[in-house]
Amino acid sequence: MADQLKNTTYNVIFTSRDQIDISDFEESKIKIIHIAPDVVINASAYTAVDKAEEDQVTADLINHLAVNNLAAISLELGCWLIHISTDYVFDGNSTVPYCELDKTNPQGVYGHTKLNGELAIQSSGCKYLIIRTAWVFSEYGNNFLKTMVRLGTVRDELSIVGDQIGCPTYAQDIAKAIMTMVIQLNEERSASGIFHYCGDQPCSWYDFARVIFEEASFSGFKTPGFIRSVQTSDYPTAAARPVHSSLECHKIRNSFGVSPSDWKLGVKNVISKIDLMKF
16 A cells, blocks of 8 residues: 555555554544544455364454444444455355445454454444455565565475366555545445455465566576375365355456456566565
């Protein structure tokens, strides 16, 4: 978001957890009301999917109760709340991409808490945009792409799950989509709602890794000599993952003119920004 907002005329205030801890409801209310924003963008979340199975209280605090508080503050201020959600609100049993009206059925604590956050926003009465996305990667932080590049420099063989299907999404594209939506919020036709935004082509984690290593090799990174496609059952985890969680993005295109993320171009962009010497 900082990259996309730096060349705009918006007065933007970014807050770290130290500056506004959303788990402290009263502090959040005092500070946000003092700022009096036109738009609140909540990109914070408890995203440790497996850890959430054991730490349900904290996951619910951040993904649900704190979001409910942000919605109440937004209602009081009369401002918009833009909230990032997830494909994990679905069970992954569909064979076609999920649209916004499809039945939710989360399979783990993370998905349940994120869904409860969505429901809290919807019932709050505030003006909101909920953006469900999936398989997010970027040049920042920890994510699948950077993990693959790092592992590829030290291992000759890797086993990657090949039976989970989703849509990788470049974080810069999510930020661009949000900016496009923000510009249109003052128009009379703007209405609250849930919108799906993700990559333009579904793939498996194995397919995603192959694209990453192809681009990494082209850019001079050492890559594995062999990549093995394995089943989810070969690597059991504490939390269940959706088997097929592709998202349908027609609504956001029709409402805001936003096209899905070109994730293969995103992979190219990220790898071009990674410092080869750090790997």
